[in-house]
Amino acid sequence: MRWKKISDAVVRRLPLYLRVLEEVSRDEGRKLMSSQELGERAGVSPALVRKDLAWFGEFGKQGVGYEVSYLKDELRRILNLDRQIRVALIGVGSLGQALTRYNRNRVRQDDSFNIEIVALFDNDPEKFGMEVDGITIHPFSEFEEKTRALDVRMAIVTVPADQAQMVADAAVAAGIRAILNFAPVKLVVPEGVRVANADLSLELQRLAYYLDD
Amino acid sequence: MRWKKISDAVVRRLPLYLRVLEEVSRDEGRKLMSSQELGERAGVSPALVRKDLAWFGEFGKQGVGYEVSYLKDELRRILNLDRQIRVALIGVGSLGQALTRYNRNRVRQDDSFNIEIVALFDNDPEKFGMEVDGITIHPFSEFEEKTRALDVRMAIVTVPADQAQMVADAAVAAGIRAILNFAPVKLVVPEGVRVANADLSLELQRLAYYLDD
DNA sequence: GGTCGTTAATGAAAGCGTTCACAAGCCCGG
DNA sequence: CCGGGCTTGTGAACGCTTTCATTAACGACC
Numbered sequence: 001m002r003w004k005k006i007s008d009a010v011v012r013r014l015p016l017y018l019r020v021l022e023e024v025s026r027d028e029g030r031k032l033m034s035s036q037e038l039g040e041r042a043g044v045s046p047a048l049v050r051k052d053l054a055w056f057g058e059f060g061k062q063g064v065g066y067e068v069s070y071l072k073d074e075l076r077r078i079l080n081l082d083r084q085i086r087v088a089l090i091g092v093g094s095l096g097q098a099l100t101r102y103n104r105n106r107v108r109q110d111d112s113f114n115i116e117i118v119a120l121f122d123n124d125p126e127k128f129g130m131e132v133d134g135i136t137i138h139p140f141s142e143f144e145e146k147t148r149a150l151d152v153r154m155a156i157v158t159v160p161a162d163q164a165q166m167v168a169d170a171a172v173a174a175g176i177r178a179i180l181n182f183a184p185v186k187l188v189v190p191e192g193v194r195v196a197n198a199d200l201s202l203e204l205q206r207l208a209y210y211l212d213d
Numbered sequence: 214m215r216w217k218k219i220s221d222a223v224v225r226r227l228p229l230y231l232r233v234l235e236e237v238s239r240d241e242g243r244k245l246m247s248s249q250e251l252g253e254r255a256g257v258s259p260a261l262v263r264k265d266l267a268w269f270g271e272f273g274k275q276g277v278g279y280e281v282s283y284l285k286d287e288l289r290r291i292l293n294l295d296r297q298i299r300v301a302l303i304g305v306g307s308l309g310q311a312l313t314r315y316n317r318n319r320v321r322q323d324d325s326f327n328i329e330i331v332a333l334f335d336n337d338p339e340k341f342g343m344e345v346d347g348i349t350i351h352p353f354s355e356f357e358e359k360t361r362a363l364d365v366r367m368a369i370v371t372v373p374a375d376q377a378q379m380v381a382d383a384a385v386a387a388g389i390r391a392i393l394n395f396a397p398v399k400l401v402v403p404e405g406v407r408v409a410n411a412d413l414s415l416e417l418q419r420l421a422y423y424l425d426d
Numbered sequence: 427g428g429t430c431g432t433t434a435a436t437g438a439a440a441g442c443g444t445t446c447a448c449a450a451g452c453c454c455g456g
Numbered sequence: 457c458c459g460g461g462c463t464t465g466t467g468a469a470c471g472c473t474t475t476c477a478t479t480a481a482c483g484a485c486c
Contacts, residue, residue, distance in 0.1 A: 009443065015418035019397070034463065043399050046463095047445055054465060062464040063452035080421045087417070098311035099413065106414065115417045153424055154417070178420040180413075184232070186256050194423040196416045200312065200393075201319065203409045204300070204328045204367070205228035207391040208293045210407040211366055222473065247433065260475055263434060275434045276482035432482085439476070446469070452462085 003056060003078075010052050014079055016042045017049065021072040022112070034065035081114050086152045088119040088176070090140060090167050091159030095182060096120070097132050099156060104133045117156070119146050123163075140167070144174035154178045161185050168195075216269060216291075223265050227292055229255045230262065234285040235325070247278035294327050299365045301332040301389070303353060303380050304372030308395060309333070310345050312369060317346045330369070332359050336376075353380070357387035367391045374398050381408075 020041040024030050035046040035053075042049070053059055053071075056078055060066040076082050087103075089096055103117045120132060121140045130137050138146055146152075155176045159167050164183035171179065178194040181187055184202070187195050233254040237243050248259040248266075255262070266272055266284075269291055273279040289295050300316075302309050316330045333345060334353045343350050351359055359365075368389045372380050377396035384392065391407040394400055397415065400408050 007443075011422050012419055014422065015415045016399075018418065019415070036463080041399075045445065047447095048443090050464060051444080051466080058465070060464050061452060062450065063462045065463065078422070079418055080424050081418060085417075085421050085424065094307075094311040094314050098307040101307050102413065113414070115414075115421060154420060178423055180416055180420060186229075186254075194420055196420050198411060198413070198416060200315065200411070201326070201328075202228045202232070203393055203411060204298075205231065205292055205294060206225055207367060207393060207407055207409055208298050208328060209224050209227070209291070210391055211293050211298065220472075249433080258475070259433090261473090264436085264474080267435060271435070273434050274482060275480065276432050278433065427486100429484105429486085431484090434479100434481080436479085437477095439474105441474075442472085444469105444471080446467105448466090448468105449464105450466105451464080454459100454461090456458090 006055055010055060013042070013044060013048075013052055014075055016044070017052070018072065018075045018079065018081075021068055021075065025068050025072060031068055032065045033068050033071075035060070038066070076112075083114065085115045085154060086118045086150055087115060087154045087156060088121060088143070088147050088150075088152045088171075089117050089156040089158065090121045090143070090171065091157060091163075092120050092122040092127055092132060092137050093158060096122075096156075096158040099158065100132045100135065104135075115154075118150055119152060121146075123159075140170070143170060147174055147176070152176070154180070156180045156182070157187075158182045219268055223268060226255070226257060226261075226265055227288055229257070230265070231285065231288045231292065231294075234281055234288065238281050238285060244281055245278045246281050246284075248273070251279065289325075296327065298328045298367060299331045299363055300328060300367045300369060301334060301356070301360050301363075301365045301384075302330050302369040302371065303334045303356070303384065304370060304376075305333050305335040305340055305343075305345060305350050306371060309335075309369075309371040312371065313345045313348065317348075328367075331363055332365060334359075336372075353383070356383060360387055360389070365389070367393070369393045369395070370400075371395045 020038055035049040039046040039049045059071050059074055089100055100117050106113050107116050120135050120137045121143050122137050123140050127137045128139055155171045157164055157167055157179055161183045164185045168187045172189055172193050180196050182198050184199050189195055233251055248262040252259040252262045272284050272287055302313055313330050319326050320329050333348050333350045334356050335350050336353050340350045341352055368384045370377055370380055370392055374396045377398045381400045385402055385406050393409050395411050397412050402408055
């Protein structure tokens with residue numbers, strides 16, 4: 001990418017801004033928005049909104065604000081959401097199935113949501129050939145073959161903890177560059193591969209801290 | 214709690230340390246662990262491990278390290294995990310069901326995992342009285358009544374986006390103090406109520422940023 | 427019992443991320 | 457065509473988080 005060292009904190013807020021812009025343009029059809037209002041809706045200070053966007057260019061007009069549809073398009077471009085992103089899901093248990101349905105529903109309802117689960121994998125022979133929401137479940141051994149054919153570069157990992165690292169290693173070897181990991185383990189991956197953890201237990205335990213009486 | 218203003222960043226790492234300690238004491242039965250090793254396994258620098266723990270007391274011995282089982286118990290106490298934490302789940306769609314099964318499985322396999330979903334709520338009359346993993350689904354209108362009876366103070370929200378805020382308001386009114394929110398909206402809650410967001414779409418969009426070629 | 431290697435605790439320093447504050451630029455009304 | 461009110465973009469200040477570096481303490485071994 002042409003922007004070198006953007007911090008994680010900044011990147012994490014971009015989808016938030018994008019969401020606000022999409023809501024506004026869909027529900028209200030408004031043309032302009034100030035950093036003040038964008039910040040309020042995203043739960044961020046106006047100054048931070050401006051600083052975040054400034055990393056990528058000058059998108060606003062002084063005295064006016066940001067043009068909603070233009071900024072939206074720019075953010076989508078920055079986040080690589082201007083082209084379709086194909087995702088593989090590994091581990092089709094009840095969580096994996098739920099996420100698949102959830103994602104497909106989202107894609108169906110919002111045709112600008114360009115991140116789509118297009119392949120499912122599992123190691124249980126009972127599941128081979130079964131479908132979830134129209135997507136066939138393949139043996140994990142075929143992961144590389146199938147994902148390369150479909151140009152998949154992102155994976156969602158919903159396998160048991162003791163298999164997560166092995167699955168991640170194989171996925172990385174097959175060219176996966178970003179992983180959303182639901183397994184309760186810290187995945188070790190090479191430089192250049194991105195992992196986001198969605199660790200339910202950790203979040204619950206963290207919340208418990210604040211439950212003193 | 215007797216520790217006043219511990220930062221979120223610190224609290225977020227405590228469950229990580231706890232997990233490492235539990236793995237080690239279960240799998241290896243080791244007695245001692247240094248901040249060096251604890252840090253390595255948790256993905257954190259040794260100095261930071263020591264600083265984090267120092268907020269709550271002096272748990273280690275110089276020249277020796279930390280006693281695994283002692284530190285584990287202390288962390289569990291700090292995180293309020295030394296007593297059972299009862300959770301209500303609102304919105305029993307496929308994601309809600311998956312999370313319920315996932316949680317119950319966890320509780321079944323690890324009897325020290327003290328955070329348990331004990332009540333399910335939905336607004337769909339078709340679901341009233343149905344069970345997921347032995348837990349009955351109740352109308353959301355009975356939320357306050359049921360949760361007060363069970364002393365529930367944490368809730369998981371897996372309802373559609375347009376109902377999330379209303380559900381959160383009602384939950385807070387019923388005494389809920391911590392919410393794990395899966396709906397793609399920024400919940401507004403009063404001071405003193407904690408929200409953790411598990412927003413799948415946001416995470417996927419964030420990961421997409423790193424997928425440039 | 428003394429020495430040496432190891433490790434926790436901790437104040438100081440460095441590094442980051444956020445907020446502040448202001449100059450520059452835009453629009454509208456007169 | 458000019459003035460006033462907004463709003464962006466941005467360097468500087470601030471505050472929070474992490475790392476560094478030192479001190480003090482423990483245990484094993486001779």
